[in-house]
Amino acid sequence: MxxxxxxxxxxxxxxxxxxxxxxxxxxxxxxxxxxxxxxxxxxxxxxxxxxxxxxxxxxxxxxxxxxxxxxxxxxxxxxxxxxxxxxxxxxxxxxxxxxxxxxxxxxxxxxxxxxxxxxxxxxxxxxxxxxxxxxxxxxxxxxxxxxxxxxxxxxxxxxxxxxxxxxxxxxxxxxxxxxxxxxxxxxxxxxxxxxxxxxxxxxxxxxxKKFRKRLLTQGLHELLEENFRHPIWEELIKSCLACGSCTMVCPTCFCYNVVDKIDLSLKSGRRQREWDSCMLLEYAQVALGHNFRRDRDARIKQRIYHKLLYYEPQFGTLGCVGCGRCISACVKKIDITEIIVRMRGE
Known part of the structure; x- marks a missing residue:
């Protein structure tokens, strides 16, 4: 051999x-x-x-x-x-x-x-x-x-x-x-x-040597905790369409919904689960119509904070792997790395 x-x-x-x-x-x-x-x-x-x-x-x-x-x-x-x-x-x-x-x-x-x-x-x-x-x-x-x-x-x-x-x-x-x-x-x-x-x-x-984007992780937790009311969130409300494309292409998003699909005869059907997105309006809606994240900025924050802050205590790692798909999929070209750059005042 x-x-x-x-x-x-x-x-x-x-x-x-x-x-x-x-x-x-x-x-x-x-x-x-x-x-x-x-x-x-x-x-x-x-x-x-x-x-x-x-x-x-x-x-x-x-x-x-x-x-x-x-x-x-x-x-x-x-x-x-x-x-x-x-x-x-x-x-x-x-x-x-x-x-x-x-x-x-x-x-x-x-x-x-x-x-x-x-x-x-x-x-x-x-x-x-x-x-x-x-x-x-x-x-x-x-x-x-x-x-x-x-x-x-x-x-x-x-x-x-x-x-x-x-x-x-x-x-x-x-x-x-x-x-x-x-x-x-x-x-x-x-x-x-x-x-x-x-x-x-x-x-x-x-x-x-070829990378053109970066996300500095040093002090990231403290940065996010201190900037929950940063002006950038108001700016993102005006840009973000809340379409959910960023989460649909994300390799680490794992949320899903469970629905019953009934056929036209009303005699049979199937229970199906399907990908869901925290960016969609109905995601946090519960019985009697109350919505915990009705405002778009709350949904935008949830996505960013989940990836860069909330994941680590639960899974021991950030929830972003740097694939860049969310940037490519966004029709408004919202860039998670640029959000952090803005927070840092760079």
């Missing part, structure tokens, strides 16, 4: 770029593979039907891979007038999330805590337990990315089964789990010498 007689966690391998499609094809024989594909000028995570669909040269995707684990629409069970209830079948085939960027892997680790801790969510966990992650370090940087500020990119230290880094003519493959070890063994990847890690770090250092 060359440089190492045994493949294990921490081993290195090389995947030549001209063998990428063959590698994906081998994965498809064993797993459902979900990876980045082109959609017009943008990219989305989608089930791979043809290995040549895979695009690892993407900057970011419209929606995060969260959608594979926490479905935008999830039927919980169906029901009939006669009292019959049919529970939705859970996923029963293993799947691979392929080409996931470090920020999105960090986001999945947050979802794991939110949905898998004291009261595990059976629907999320059913998907998560069947999912392997083949991550991809970022050697190119999107215009709205600021993951380097939050230590959630462009490189990754944990949370993956395999980790790829673009070295030019090949991908360096790092093994992060026993499942990843099995994939390397079954696909016959050649092992790589440790010196390849030097080349990897050079490419990642070059990527770190």
């Amino acid at each position: 060359g440089f190492n007689e045994r493949i294990g966690i921490g081993s290195l391998a090389l995947l030549p770029k001209d063998h990428l499609y063959d590698f994906v094809d081998q994965l498809m024989e064993e797993f459902v593979v979900v990876g980045p594909v082109a959609k017009g000028s943008e990219f989305v995570f989608s089930e791979i039907r043809d290995p040549e669909q895979v695009r690892l040269d993407y900057e970011t995707t419209i929606l995060p891979p969260k959608k594979v684990l926490h479905r935008p629409f999830q039927t919980l069970f169906s029901f009939r007038e006669d009292g019959g209830i049919t529970e939705e079948e859970r996923i029963n085939k293993r799947q691979v999330l392929f080409g996931v960027h470090p920020c999105d892997v960090h986001a999945i680790s947050i979802l794991d805590k939110a949905y898998g801790s004291e009261y595990p969510d059976p629907y999320y966990m059913a998907h998560r337990e069947q999912t392997l992650i083949i991550a991809l370090n970022c050697t190119q940087v999107g215009k709205n990315c600021f993951c380097h500020s939050l230590d959630t990119g462009p490189s990754l230290k944990e949370g993956y089964d395999l980790l790829l880094t673009d070295l030019g003519c090949s991908y360096l493959v790092e093994v992060g789990s026993e499942s990843g070890t099995g994939i390397v063994e079954r696909t016959g990847l050649a092992l790589a010498p440790r010196v390849k890690m030097v080349e990897k770090e050079k490419r990642l250092d070059n990527a770190r």
Whole structure:
């Protein structure tokens, strides 16, 4: 086996770029593979039907891979007038999330805590337990990315089964789990010498120099606590449409609503949960019409404060991973990094 007689966690391998499609094809024989594909000028995570669909040269995707684990629409069970209830079948085939960027892997680790801790969510966990992650370090940087500020990119230290880094003519493959070890063994990847890690770090250092946005986290909690009534909130009321786009594309938002959908015959239906957003007017509305966050500034504050202040005591990390999707999705170009800059008086 060359440089190492045994493949294990921490081993290195090389995947030549001209063998990428063959590698994906081998994965498809064993797993459902979900990876980045082109959609017009943008990219989305989608089930791979043809290995040549895979695009690892993407900057970011419209929606995060969260959608594979926490479905935008999830039927919980169906029901009939006669009292019959049919529970939705859970996923029963293993799947691979392929080409996931470090920020999105960090986001999945947050979802794991939110949905898998004291009261595990059976629907999320059913998907998560069947999912392997083949991550991809970022050697190119999107215009709205600021993951380097939050230590959630462009490189990754944990949370993956395999980790790829673009070295030019090949991908360096790092093994992060026993499942990843099995994939390397079954696909016959050649092992790589440790010196390849030097080349990897050079490419990642070059990527770190390309970031155009940053979010300074030093003293962030105190800053937010002291600026709850900062004039910027009044300015944002005039700009924000409260459409919820920022939360729909966020990889760490996990709120949902549960609704009953009745068919036109009124004899059957289904109970469904669907993504919800704290930015929407009806989100905090309760019985008899009272709304705890009727005012738009209250909803804007809730989003920002939840990401940058409220998450950490609960999950031990900020709720923002610096992917920049909320900035890209906002038609009014509201920028979370600029909000903090304004608060700091910079």
